[in-house]
Amino acid sequence: MKRLFVVLMALVVALGFASTIKIGAVLPLSDITGRQAANAMKLAVKEINEAGGVLGMPVELFIVDDEMKPEKGAAAIDRLATVEKVDFFVGGMSSGVHLAQIPILKKYQKITVWIGAASYRCEEAIGPDADWYFHLHPWDYLQGESYAHGWRAITQKYPQVKIEKIFIAYEEGAFGTSSFKSYQDEFELAKKGTGVWAGLMKDLKGAPFKSAALGGGDYRAVLMQAKQYNPDLFIWAGYDADAIPILIQAKEIGFAPKLFVGAPPGWPADFGKNPLSHGVILYGMWAPALKDVSPIARHFWDAYVKEFNEEPATYFAPLGYTNIMFLIEGIKKAGSLDKDAIIKALREIEYDSPVGGVLKISPSRIIKNQGFRAQKILQWQNGVQHVIWPFEYQTAELIYPFPGWTGK
Amino acid sequence: MKRNFVGYVVLAIALFLIALLRPYAFFYGVQRGSLYGLVALPLALILGIVGLLNLAHGEFLTLSLYMTYLLFTKWGMDPLVSPAVTVPLLLAFGFVVYKLVIERSLKTHHLNLLLLTFGVSIVMVESLNIWWTSRPRNIYVPYASTSVNIFGVYVGGYEFLYTIAVVLVLTGLLLFLKKTRLGQATYAVGQNPKGAAIVGINVKFVYAFVFSLAAGLVALAGALLSVRSSIFPQAGGPFTMKSFSLTAMAGLGNLPGIVLAGIVLGIAEEFVKSIPGYTGWADLVFFVVLIAAIVFRAFGRREG
Numbered sequence: 001m002k003r004l005f006v007v008l009m010a011l012v013v014a015l016g017f018a019s020t021i022k023i024g025a026v027l028p029l030s031d032i033t034g035r036q037a038a039n040a041m042k043l044a045v046k047e048i049n050e051a052g053g054v055l056g057m058p059v060e061l062f063i064v065d066d067e068m069k070p071e072k073g074a075a076a077i078d079r080l081a082t083v084e085k086v087d088f089f090v091g092g093m094s095s096g097v098h099l100a101q102i103p104i105l106k107k108y109q110k111i112t113v114w115i116g117a118a119s120y121r122c123e124e125a126i127g128p129d130a131d132w133y134f135h136l137h138p139w140d141y142l143q144g145e146s147y148a149h150g151w152r153a154i155t156q157k158y159p160q161v162k163i164e165k166i167f168i169a170y171e172e173g174a175f176g177t178s179s180f181k182s183y184q185d186e187f188e189l190a191k192k193g194t195g196v197w198a199g200l201m202k203d204l205k206g207a208p209f210k211s212a213a214l215g216g217g218d219y220r221a222v223l224m225q226a227k228q229y230n231p232d233l234f235i236w237a238g239y240d241a242d243a244i245p246i247l248i249q250a251k252e253i254g255f256a257p258k259l260f261v262g263a264p265p266g267w268p269a270d271f272g273k274n275p276l277s278h279g280v281i282l283y284g285m286w287a288p289a290l291k292d293v294s295p296i297a298r299h300f301w302d303a304y305v306k307e308f309n310e311e312p313a314t315y316f317a318p319l320g321y322t323n324i325m326f327l328i329e330g331i332k333k334a335g336s337l338d339k340d341a342i343i344k345a346l347r348e349i350e351y352d353s354p355v356g357g358v359l360k361i362s363p364s365r366i367i368k369n370q371g372f373r374a375q376k377i378l379q380w381q382n383g384v385q386h387v388i389w390p391f392e393y394q395t396a397e398l399i400y401p402f403p404g405w406t407g408k
Numbered sequence: 409m410k411r412n413f414v415g416y417v418v419l420a421i422a423l424f425l426i427a428l429l430r431p432y433a434f435f436y437g438v439q440r441g442s443l444y445g446l447v448a449l450p451l452a453l454i455l456g457i458v459g460l461l462n463l464a465h466g467e468f469l470t471l472s473l474y475m476t477y478l479l480f481t482k483w484g485m486d487p488l489v490s491p492a493v494t495v496p497l498l499l500a501f502g503f504v505v506y507k508l509v510i511e512r513s514l515k516t517h518h519l520n521l522l523l524l525t526f527g528v529s530i531v532m533v534e535s536l537n538i539w540w541t542s543r544p545r546n547i548y549v550p551y552a553s554t555s556v557n558i559f560g561v562y563v564g565g566y567e568f569l570y571t572i573a574v575v576l577v578l579t580g581l582l583l584f585l586k587k588t589r590l591g592q593a594t595y596a597v598g599q600n601p602k603g604a605a606i607v608g609i610n611v612k613f614v615y616a617f618v619f620s621l622a623a624g625l626v627a628l629a630g631a632l633l634s635v636r637s638s639i640f641p642q643a644g645g646p647f648t649m650k651s652f653s654l655t656a657m658a659g660l661g662n663l664p665g666i667v668l669a670g671i672v673l674g675i676a677e678e679f680v681k682s683i684p685g686y687t688g689w690a691d692l693v694f695f696v697v698l699i700a701a702i703v704f705r706a707f708g709r710r711e712g
Contacts, residue, residue, distance in 0.1 A: 030534075032543045172688045208688040212544075212638050215646025220436055220564070221681035241638040244546040248636065251553040252564040268544035268638060276548065313543070408550065 020060045021053075021331065023324065024080030025091035026073055026101070029065040032313060033093050033266055037115065037320030038063050039308050040300075041090070044324035047303070054328050055336070061324070062086060068093070070100030077104040087337065090323045092116030092137075093265075093316065096174055099125055106130065111342055113327045115319045118143065119178045123366045131343055136323065136371035138285075139364055144182040146374030147283060148196035150389040151233070154377065154398060155200070157391070161400055163259070167231035168206035169222045169246075171238040173214065179237040179263065180206045205229050212241035219249050227255040235261040240268045247276040256404035266314040272383035279403040283375045286315035287385040289395040290356045300354035318354040326351045326359055326371075343369075356393050415704060419672065426679050431561045433682040434675060439567035441674020445667040446574040446629045448651035450622035453581060455652075456661035458598040458618050460510060461521045464529035465651055468623050469644030470536060472498050472630025477639050480547050487547055487634045494627040502623025506616050514615065529645070536641035544638035552635035569632055577625060578667055585663075594618055598661070653694075657701045673697055 025041055028034035045061045053059060062084045066073035073094075080086045081104075089105065089112040092098055098117035102125045105112055113134045120140055126133055138146065151163045168183055170176030187204040189195025207225050210216025219242070226234055234257035236246055243262055250256070261281040271277050288311065290297040300321055304312050312318060330346035331337065347369065351359040356376065364370035377389040379399060386396035427434040447469060454460040462468075475494045479485040485493070509528055513520040556565035585591035596604040597614045605611045630644075637643060654673070658665030676697045677690045 030537050030542055032541055035541070207684065210688075210690065213640075213642070215649075217637055218436070218440055218678075218681075221433070221678060222687060224432060224682070225684055225687075241544040241640055241643070243544070243638075244548065245636060245638060248548075248553040249564070252555055252566075254555065254562070266543070268546055270545070274546065274548050405553075 019057050021055070021057050021088075021337070022060050022062065022084060022086040023088045023090055023327070024077075024084055024086030025061060025063045025323075026066050026076040026080070026089070027063060027091045027320075028068040028093050028097070029063070031068060031093065033316040034065075036312060036314055036317040037091070037093070037323070040304060040312070040317045040320035041324050043303055043307050044321045044328075046307070048324070048328055054331050059324075059328065063091075066094075066097050068097060070097050073097035074100040074104050077101050077108070081108045081110070086110070088113065088327060090115070090327060091320075095119035095122050095178070098122050102126055105133070111327075111339060111346075113323055113346075115316070115323045119174060120182070120365075121174075121178065123364065126367055128366050128368070131368055132339065133367060134346055134361065134369040134371065135364075135367060136319065136326070136359065138372050138375060139370070140178050141182045141185065142364060142370070142373045143283065143375045144179075144186055145196045147377065148186065148200060149374070150377040152196075152200055153389055153391065158398055158400060161259075161398070162232045163200055164202040165229065165231045166201055166204050166233045166235065167226045167229050167257075168204070169219065169226060169234070169236040169238075170206060170208055171211035171214070171216075171242070172208040173211065175239075175265075176208065176211070176237045180208075205231070209236075209238070209242075211238045212245055213239040217242070217245055219246050220253060223250050223253055223255050226257070227253060231257055233257070233259045233261060235263055237263045240264050240266045240271075243268050243271055244274060244276070247274070247280070251276060251405040251408065254405070256402055258401035260402045266316075269313070272380055272385070275408045276405070277380045278382060279399045280380045281388070281402075282378045282380065282385070284315055284378050284385070285372065285375055286318050286355045287376070287378050287387050287395070288312070289384060289386050290354075290393060292395060293387075293393055294354070294356055296352050297354040297356060315355060318356075322351065322353040322355055322359060326353075356387070357390075423672075423675060426675055430679055430682050431559075432563060433678040435558065435561065435563040436567075437675030437678035438671055439564070439570055439674070440678060441671035442570035442574045442667070443567070443629070443633065443670075444647075444650050444654060444674055445670030446570055446577060446632070447626065447647045448654040448666050448670060449574070449577055449581065449663060450625040450629075451648075451651040452655045452658070452661075452663055452666045453625075454619055454622045455655055456598075456659075456663070457585070457594055458615060460615065460619060461518060461525060462510075462619075462622075463522060463525040463648060464505070464532060465626070466644035466646065466648035467529045467532040468498065468502070468626045469630050469633070469647055470639075470641060471501065471532060471644075472627040473634050473637070473639045473643055474536060474540065474545075475627070476631050476634040477545050477547055480634075487549065487631050490634075491628050491631045494631055495624045498627035498630075499620045499624035502620040503616060505623070506619040510615070510619060511612065529648075533641045533645070540641065542640060542642075544640040544643075546638055547635050549635050566636065573628065573632055574667055574670075577628065578663055581663055590614070590617065653698050657698050659705060669701065672701075 027038050045059050049058050064076035092114040093116035095117045111132050115136045118140045155161050170180040186197045190197040190201045207222045209222045263283045291301040333345035334341035347361045353359045361369050378385050387393045388398050451465045476487050476490045479490045509524050552566045554565050555562045593609045654669045657669040680690045680693045681687045
């Protein structure tokens with residue numbers, strides 16, 4: 001009798017394991033990007049389970065904090081694979097962390113849908129053979145290409161806008177230098193009359209700075225170099241901690257380029273309330289204003305606010321939601337947990353995302369499964385982030401030239 | 409002595425040339441260097457004079473940034489007025505940290521103090537992270553981004569407040585240490601705590617007072633910095649390293665040397681940053697100058 005009970009229990013446990021779809025997420029939870037992405041993932045899982053789960057099974061989400069440290073991020077993958085025994089990996093933010101995770105992901109070769117890590121170095125590390133790897137965030141070079149498409153469209157719609165001389169102030173870490181390198185590569189092509197910036201970018205200069213996030217915060221030397229160069233388009237690629245101090249110091253030295261662009265992964269709290277922010281352009285995958293033009297963005301916004309009593313503040317929130325929903329749509333379409341069937345399904349589905357746009361997989365330079373390929377061009381106007389391009393999602397007209405500092 | 413004199417002459421010529429060739433770098437260097445000095449002086453006071461280590465020094469600065477932010481956003485208090493509130497508050501906070509952590513490890517190995525204050529720094533960062541999240545906050549006041557004309561060179565005017573503040577704090581500290589009984593007692597405790605106790609000095613009080621005073625002075629630096637820096641849990645952390653570096657460069661207990669070292673390093677940093685193509689070398693130059701100064705001083709001492 002006792003033996004029968006043990007066998008029955010073992011069966012129940014085994015069935016129990018088989019009847020749950022386990023997703024393992026690795027995110028930097030102390031950072032707002034990771035925290036909100038984690039919240040959005042929980043929201044997606046809740047909605048899925050309330051709707052009856054997928055393939056008749058509930059979805060279980062395990063979230064591990066990578067603390068933005070490569071060694072912790074790599075250990076998190078190992079832990080999720082061996083302790084929680086997850087079926088899928090999701091998450092991601094930092095490229096540096098992801099570089100350490102890639103060898104571990106290759107060891108397990110589970111289906112991985114990653115929303116972070118924009119650096120081309122991660123794509124090189126993944127290589128062309130990882131058909132189980134899906135990367136949703138645009139690679140840095142894809143972002144650069146999409147900005148070119150955006151600026152070209154803007155110059156056509158607004159003929160007074162000129163984008164010939166570009167200056168890039170970039171933070172000296174992996175994020176900033178890889179962003180600048182992407183522009184340099186594109187500039188080399190443009191000089192030969194090829195590439196996406198051909199005929200648009202005539203000259204490019206750049207200088208690094210130490211981000212406030214890493215103990216820097218004095219940008220005046222770089223801004224002085226930019227001022228002397230007098231660019232049509234000025235871009236700074238740093239972190240949210242740099243956003244306001246750069247504006248203050250640009251005002252201080254009287255540097256007001258016609259297009260003042262910021263390209264951090266997130267923006268500081270209340271940036272829009274700062275009078276210096278009016279007219280600042282930003283690149284981003286998402287803006288809160290999208291909820292006024294996209295029903296799925298509206299659904300996500302309302303559900304997130306209701307669930308967590310806070311507003312989504314970075315694009316990692318709708319991207320985290322997309323991360324789970326896209327994977328689940330793939331499982332649904334595959335109709336089983338067979339790895340090859342899910343990979344095939346994920347390559348075929350089209351998911352209307354709250355990030356703004358339809359997510360569809362296509363190859364990038366090296367990997368086979370790249371998701372989003374473009375960022376959006378947004379502009380802070382009276383405290384609100386508006387979409388300027390793509391024009392199908394446009395929520396306001398472009399303010400040009402940058403209004404400068406008078407009266408601020 | 410002669411070697412020192414030659415060294416100072418070379419330094420003066422170098423600074424003059426930088427001022428002539430790159431006036432922006434010179435003025436910005438003076439400003440940043442003054443900030444480094446202003447933040448480092450309290451650390452130099454507790455480390456150099458009474459021999460207490462505090463690895464949470466930068467986090468004290470972070471706390472004062474948040475206090476200033478809170479006063480500005482909740483009650484509209486101007487950051488330049490806020491030291492009236494933040495200095496006493498941080499003074500009290502310093503006293504609490506001293507009583508809870510420092511006092512208990514005074515008679516143990518220095519390593520204990522190092523580890524304990526490192527623990528305090530982690531607790532402070534994580535607490536701020538939980539309370540405020542990692543998202544940067546900012547205080548905007550228009551006067552923090554105004555410019556002034558100095559001999560035809562337009563430079564930011566606000567950061568000269570760091571220079572004024574560092575001179576005032578240095579003067580105040582020197583007067584306190586040399587002209588008051590408590591200041592003399594502080595020196596005595598730093599040099600020989602047992603001897604000081606034997607002659608009737610309340611050693612525990614001196615330690616508590618100096619540690620709290622240092623925390624209060626950090627609040628002053630925090631108020632001035634708050635309108636120029638983003639405020640986030642790790643904002644003050646890097647200043648611990650810079651402050652230790654300046655203390656090492658100037659020599660323990662040499663408070664005027666801290667200010668001079670800060671300004672020299674600030675100018676060196678800004679000079680490198682002003683050269684197109686070499687902007688990223690600023691950190692390297694910072695530590696090269698630091699090591700050179702320490703080596704120079706070591707040779708000078710050996711000759712002496």
